[in-house]
Amino acid sequence: MIRVLAIGCIAALSAIGAARTIASLDDGAQAATPVLLAEAAISAPAAPATTAQVSKSADGHYWAEAMVDGKVVRFLVDTGATAVALTADDARRLGYNPAGLDYRHEVITAEGRVKAAAVQLRSISIAGARVDNVDALILERGLHTSLLGMSYLGKLQSFEATRTSLILKP
Numbered sequence: 001m002i003r004v005l006a007i008g009c010i011a012a013l014s015a016i017g018a019a020r021t022i023a024s025l026d027d028g029a030q031a032a033t034p035v036l037l038a039e040a041a042i043s044a045p046a047a048p049a050t051t052a053q054v055s056k057s058a059d060g061h062y063w064a065e066a067m068v069d070g071k072v073v074r075f076l077v078d079t080g081a082t083a084v085a086l087t088a089d090d091a092r093r094l095g096y097n098p099a100g101l102d103y104r105h106e107v108i109t110a111e112g113r114v115k116a117a118a119v120q121l122r123s124i125s126i127a128g129a130r131v132d133n134v135d136a137l138i139l140e141r142g143l144h145t146s147l148l149g150m151s152y153l154g155k156l157q158s159f160e161a162t163r164t165s166l167i168l169k170p
Contacts, residue, residue, distance in 0.1 A: 052127035052168040062166045064148055067125040069094055073146055077166060081149030084124065084136040085116070090146045091138040094121075103140045115140040124152050129168035131155040 054064045054077065062077035073090050085107075088098040101117035108114075116137040123132045126148075135151040153159050157169040 050128060052129035052170070054126065054166040054168070056164055056166070062161070064126045064166075066148070067123075069122045075146050075148035077153075078147040078149055079153060079161075081147045083149045083151040084121070084134055085143055085147040085149060086119075086136055086138045087143045087146050088138065088141075091119075096138060098138060098140075101138055105137065107137060107139070109139070109142060111142045114142050124148075126168060129156060129170040131170070 054062050057063050064075045064077055066073050066075055068090075071093055073086070073094070075084075078085075086094070086096075091098050091101075096119060098117075101119075103115035103117045105116045105118055106113055107116045116139050119136050119138060121134045121136050123130055124134050125131075131152050134155070153168075159169065160167045
């Protein structure tokens with residue numbers, strides 16, 4: 001017990017000493033600070049957009065509510081998908097007529113080979129992480145939920161999956 005108290009006291013004294021040192025350094029640097037801030041403001045690039053987060057769902061997946069060309073679409077985030085893939089229903093809501101599309105591309109899904117039509121979405125925005133001109137595929141059949149693939153994720157500065165959320169950096 002005494003050993004724990006002694007370690008706690010030493011830690012507290014060290015913290016106080018460090019704080020005083022930082023404060024004294026700060027006092028001496030205050031005269032230079034406005035100049036440095038002014039130089040930084042002149043030469044600094046535009047501030048990057050804030051990061052966005054998508055929480056992991058109870059089912060272990062990352063589900064993202066996105067604004068796609070001004071309409072809400074719910075996506076399953078799929079880093080294994082080369083492109084954003086839209087269901088026929090989501091495509092209709094975005095203004096596409098699935099019956100009139102050219103399904104010239106063949107893709108391999110969990111359900112096998114499926115024909116797909118290529119489109120370009122003006123933008124996809126998830127919690128502020130916006131990407132413009134996103135290539136997407138509309139699958140002819142078999143897709144039960146739209147997939148957020150690498151044609152969106154790959155245009156981000158970075159993305160990171162943690163145990164609790166997916167972090168998107170535009």
